Amino acid sequence: xxxxxxxxxxxxxxxxxxxxxxxxxxxxxxxxxxxxxxxxxxxxxxxxxxxxxxxxxxxxxxxxxxxxxxxxxxxxxxxxxxxxxxxxxxxxxxxxxxxxxxxxxxxxxxxxxxxxxxxxxxxxxxxxxxxxxxxxxxxxxxxxxxxxxxxx
Amino acid sequence: xxxxxxxxxxxxxxxxxxxxxxxxxxxxxxxxxxxxxxxxxxxxxxxxxxxxxxxxxxxxxxxxxxxxxxxxxxxxxxxxxxxxxxxxxxxxxxxxxxxxxxxxxxxxxxxxxxxxxxxxxxxxxxxxxxxxxxxxxxxxxxxxxxxxxxxx
DNA sequence: TTGATTTCCTAGTAAAATAATAGTAAAATA
DNA sequence: TATTTTACTATTATTTTACTAGGAAATCAA
Numbered sequence: 001x002x003x004x005x006x007x008x009x010x011x012x013x014x015x016x017x018x019x020x021x022x023x024x025x026x027x028x029x030x031x032x033x034x035x036x037x038x039x040x041x042x043x044x045x046x047x048x049x050x051x052x053x054x055x056x057x058x059x060x061x062x063x064x065x066x067x068x069x070x071x072x073x074x075x076x077x078x079x080x081x082x083x084x085x086x087x088x089x090x091x092x093x094x095x096x097x098x099x100x101x102x103x104x105x106x107x108x109x110x111x112x113x114x115x116x117x118x119x120x121x122x123x124x125x126x127x128x129x130x131x132x133x134x135x136x137x138x139x140x141x142x143x144x145x146x147x148x149x150x151x152x
Numbered sequence: 153x154x155x156x157x158x159x160x161x162x163x164x165x166x167x168x169x170x171x172x173x174x175x176x177x178x179x180x181x182x183x184x185x186x187x188x189x190x191x192x193x194x195x196x197x198x199x200x201x202x203x204x205x206x207x208x209x210x211x212x213x214x215x216x217x218x219x220x221x222x223x224x225x226x227x228x229x230x231x232x233x234x235x236x237x238x239x240x241x242x243x244x245x246x247x248x249x250x251x252x253x254x255x256x257x258x259x260x261x262x263x264x265x266x267x268x269x270x271x272x273x274x275x276x277x278x279x280x281x282x283x284x285x286x287x288x289x290x291x292x293x294x295x296x297x298x299x300x301x302x303x304x
Numbered sequence: 305t306t307g308a309t310t311t312c313c314t315a316g317t318a319a320a321a322t323a324a325t326a327g328t329a330a331a332a333t334a
Numbered sequence: 335t336a337t338t339t340t341a342c343t344a345t346t347a348t349t350t351t352a353c354t355a356g357g358a359a360a361t362c363a364a
Binding site: 156157158190192193196210211212213214215 | 351352
Binding site: 076137 | 163164241242266270274286287289290
């Protein structure tokens with residue numbers, strides 16, 4: 001049960017956008033360089049954030065990306081759910097839990113719902129601004145990179 | 153970030169062993185039939201539980217499997233960690249978090265450690281006997297089966 | 305001691321997911 | 335018009351998942 005690079009890179013992207021915010025659009029190339037992530041892969045990940053309206057984009061020369069709202073107003077859950085699609089630990093309880101036809105009979109469902117609750121509860125208790133603050137405190141902004149193919 | 157069939161089947165196996173406990177070994181064939189899971193796949197999963205000493209096995213005719221201790225003394229975390237290998241949300245913090253060389257500089261690590269804590273804290277707050285009780289209360293013991301290949 | 309049953313162990317494999325790479329079109333600006 | 339940057343789509347290598355398969359070893363009952 002691991003969070004994929006999509007989620008982790010998305011979080012780092014959002015933190016980077018916050019920490020390096022100057023009011024003008026930040027080109028993805030800058031973020032990719034700072035975070036040492038492939039630009040092309042990054043494009044796909046940020047497109048997920050665009051679709052969920054977490055970031056605004058400006059095309060063309062001097063274009064780039066901007067947070068859609070103040071960093072206080074994002075939770076880690078918002079970002080991870082946008083990137084990973086869903087943060088529920090089992091398929092049965094994605095979005096509406098109308099997924100599993102056996103839900104009415106499933107004796108384990110309450111247990112999974114409880115797990116889902118503590119996970120998303122925690123994720124939504126942490127704001128992007130808090131993550132950015134911690135990143136600013138750390139001298140340089142590094143993030144865990146294990147499990148990416150590139151670094152093996 | 154999903155729990156795989158290994159973890160889910162392992163949990164169902166342990167619940168089945170508890171609910172159907174009579175003191176004598178329960179053959180895996182019986183569990184596989186009741187739970188509608190491939191016997192051969194089940195063998196691999198229960199071998200993980202054997203290795204972690206969660207169940208005892210008796211070979212030969214009239215053989216089968218037994219809980220190694222009272223169901224009160226297992227947590228869902230014990231079972232899922234045995235089956236899934238680890239229940240930490242990112243590789244950096246598996247077992248000892250000596251995995252990631254950049255741990256000292258990682259500004260996101262505290263966030264992931266927090267997530268890890270709420271996940272495993274929850275998993276360890278639920279006992280097998282509690283899960284078995286809920287299974288007994290439900291008329292028939294069903295468990296969610298979505299996401300397995302067989303059922304698609 | 306033979307046959308049936310059951311665990312144990314290892315290898316193989318199809319499908320899906322992951323983590324990218326690649327190319328090109330469209331927009332914007334200088 | 336050249337350059338920069340986002341936007342979109344396709345392709346691909348690798349890994350993981352979820353099995354299937356076969357046979358050895360142990361145990362018991364007849």
